[in-house]
Amino acid sequence: MQFHKYDVVIIGAGGAGMRAAIESGQRARTAVLTKLYPTRSHTGAAQGGMCAALANVEEDNWEWHTFDTIKGGDYLVDQDAAEIMAKEAIDAVLDLEKMGLPFNRTPEGKIDQRRFGGHTRNHGEAAVRRACYAADRTGHMILQTLYQNCVKHGIEFFNEFYVLDICMTETEDGPVCTGAVAYELATGEIHVFQAKSVVFATGGFGKVFKTTSNAHTLTGDGMGIVFRKGLPLEDMEFYQFHPTGLAGLGILLTEGARGEGAILRNGSGERFMERYAPTIKDLAPRDIVARSMALEVLEGRGAGPNKDYVLLDCTHLGAEVLESKLPDITEFARTYLAVDPVTEPVPVYPTAHYAMGGIPTNVHGEVLRDNDNVVPGLYAAGECACVSVHGANRLGTNSLLDINVFGRRAGIAAAEYALSRDEHVELPENPAAQVEAQVALVLSEHGEERVADIRTELQATMDANASVYRTEDTLKTALHDVQALKERYQRITVQDKGKRFNTDLLEAVELGFLLELAEVLVVGALARKESRGGHAREDYPNRDDTNFMRHSMYYKQGDGLAADIRLDYKPVTFTRYQPMERKY
Amino acid sequence: MAGTTAPERAGTSKGGGTLYRGDLGMWSWVAHRITGVLTFFFLFAHVLDTALVRVSPDAYDKVIETYKNPIVNLFEVGLVGAVLYHALNGIRVMLVDFWEKGARYQKQMLWAVLGVWVLVMIPGTYYMMVRTVTDLLGGGH
């Protein structure tokens, strides 16, 4: 076991983690622990853009952006947080530009902006050009730019260090976070990092689903660790399905395509979004578009031999627009489906994409231990966190915004907290004991269940029973399946028993987190007997503000994988926008 | 200055494995290297043999006789081929270096190099070998 001491430890090196690191690293001694190389993070897969009311190409202001975010989130958004995000969006974009991000430009040389789903002028009048972008690789550029600036500032990275636990020390004022425990993939060694503050920026858990735009590595590790520590998770039933994944594969085709004018068509060539969102049509928020697509297919109007997908028609955009503004997705369609978007429409279907819920935090990124109190020294930002600026449904581009605004805030807050403490709080006794036991258990011979089988079955049941549309029945099936799989998980075995880059072990541990988070998602979805944003219950098709205008909070009760989940609620913060019916 | 030099990679090249099936450009470079080294070594020998003119006309003529030997004559064809390839590919490399579109047309230029090489070598070989072959076959006069 090795021991390290830092002021701030950041877990995860995607957009939020590195944005936090840039702030924290210039103020305090900071270490970034990441299970991947930083540039492998899934921020790099984001395509379309990052919204900010720069008003570079048409009239816009951050209040409209706030409103769109709140309405897009079906009013489950904490409005103070949404205001902060929309207001700070402008500086967030300008900061990135100053760090070197190569945004596309207007003829005057300013940052160019384009339309995006749910982003409107004057509270819903018409689509507005708000998304700042770099072709269809905005996320790639953000990730690279942040990494470049980490190199510039000499940020200390521990690459391929898989954090499996955090250290919590009980004090008079309640639990305080005092460090993190990591497994070094290269050697199998355990490292304890003592820190004054710890920032989680570990991303989502899209791998609970089979068809997903998420990377193989997005297994909800951070959320899982926090949950196992008895800390709450918030709004986990709200999971976003991105409308335009390559059919059958889930590889993302940016909403920016529709922002540039692409049209969704059903099997008979009809532009069906005109029926569901007459004003902004194909640029409706993702939950609405995804549901509309699923309905078209359910009602037999799908395209293709099995009528199981719809078509994204870009053919009228012309080769030049596709090559200059949407080159990557053009290539994806060509590579993976052998479809050329220049000449033929691309088969698409909703794909699991983004967790609106996560580790509850306040607007400074401080992690909540209940509805009112924070855990001193513990922070979270990015997809793993729930501020909540996305409510029940995130608007396109707001995730890239989220990581930059709240990544920065968490980085500053964590560093300043660390600087305000003279001494490190003592670590709990045997901080690595649990991780050592966990690793030893996975490596020991105790069954014949295969990790891949359990994961495959988990993903299959989640796709079938807990995706775009849910009912009491499907969710109960899913819950039953997940619990049976959790039981089987107790008997897994891995073939690789070595210490060097044991990715077999890694996948087994990741599966444990996936199972746990899938269960929370399903339990939450069962309890929320309404339809709101990304959570659509066929048996409760309406929004129920009387009973459910509140955040769900999940707590793990007891130890072990089979422990119970306690459900609690937290009020939504309102500032100036009262809930209205959500029409586009 | 630390931090601005590329790192050494100790213990990298683990033997074995398959041959890298690189771009055509890689093979043209391999050929360029080989022809270059061969020509350079020939140059050593050639300067030494030419230096015999400072010793005596006889010594020089004797050595030059060996150049007229059929086998060595064949080597000379090889030498001309090597130098010609090296020269033509060198021009291609320079076009890649200095011509805006050189990189884009590098493959076409390589085919052109090979084409010109063949076109020159056919008559070249003929003229270099014709006397040797006729002598060898007992023809003459």
Add this chain to the structure above:
Amino acid sequence: MSELTLAKPRAPRRPAARRSNSELYSWLFMRISGVALVVLVLGHLFIMNILDGGVHRINFGFVAGRWASPFWQMWDLAMLWLAQIHGGNGLRTVINDYARKDATRFWLKVLLYVSMVLIIALGSYVIFTFDPNITD
């Protein structure tokens, strides 16, 4: 007009001195000498091996005839120098690329440079001091 001595606000502060340009010059030399050698060597090969009976007509007398002209003397001298340095430099990069140990690299280069100097010296000496009336 008097010159303003205000520091330009965006004037870059140049860090560190410019390094050596030796690799640049070596690279450039390969191109320039390459072009010259294309003419010199291909011309030489054409004359010596192909034209008018090729190698079969070459003997002491032929050489004597050629080097009587300062043009051919200069041609051969330029070719000797350029080819030696061009080839030597090429071999240097080959050594740099493939020599595994620093010591190997060093000694191979010493060998290369020494032989280059010897050959250039010998060749130049022969061209300049050639005596067509040399006797046995």
Add this chain to the structure above:
Amino acid sequence: MTATAEVSTGSRGNQPPVPDGAITVTVKVRRFNPEFDDEPRWDSFEIPALPSDRVLNLLHYVKWYLDGTLTFRRSCAHGICGSDAMRINGVNRLACKVLLKDLLASGGKPTTITIEPIKGLPVHKDLLVDMEPFFEAFKAVKPYLITYGNEPTRERVQSIADRERFDDTTKCILCAACTTSCPVYWTEGSYFGPAAIVNAHRFIFDSRDEGAEERLDILNDVDGVWRCRTTFNCTDACPRGIQVTKAIQEVKRALLFKRT
């Protein structure tokens, strides 16, 4: 087949159902685990797969159902994270961007796919190599925007044409496919390699940047651009379609003629 035959039949339970239209292909993987092996070796696996499968799917099949010890990196699985650069049938490719249908032997003959780690970096285990030297070279060229003086309040202005000038090299995902395809990089030398130069290019030709001279000085060094032999392996290997060799040539020309 030797020891691998046992593994190939699967030692743990049933294999997943074989989809319709699947064909069986042989995947030959270069294995090496310094923890246990003295020498690298070849392992072969018989895998049922669809023509639309990516090579990454085949590797996952091996790892998940045949031999859990097979080790490689992967993340996004659609060619934007740069984790799974490896040598497939002799050339550097991303495993998630090569489809089986493009590797099938002609005329229905049995297909064998060889997979090896990228060359020129120390092998840690199987297909997983030490990326540190690669990233060190990247860091050495100052791959970040360098400006002097006060920052503007709004964004820096840049014309569409100026932005376009360096667009190609902004696509780099640092997968190392180019660098480890370079014959000069394979040898013992300490050449920076194409990827580092590409990332220097991205800033040298960015009209907002003021650090071009510093980077050019670095690349003018013994281990810099002059070691490039224009073999075009890097351009061929780049999964993002970056004209790598062209970018390197542009840096050379910048050094030669005007320095930017």
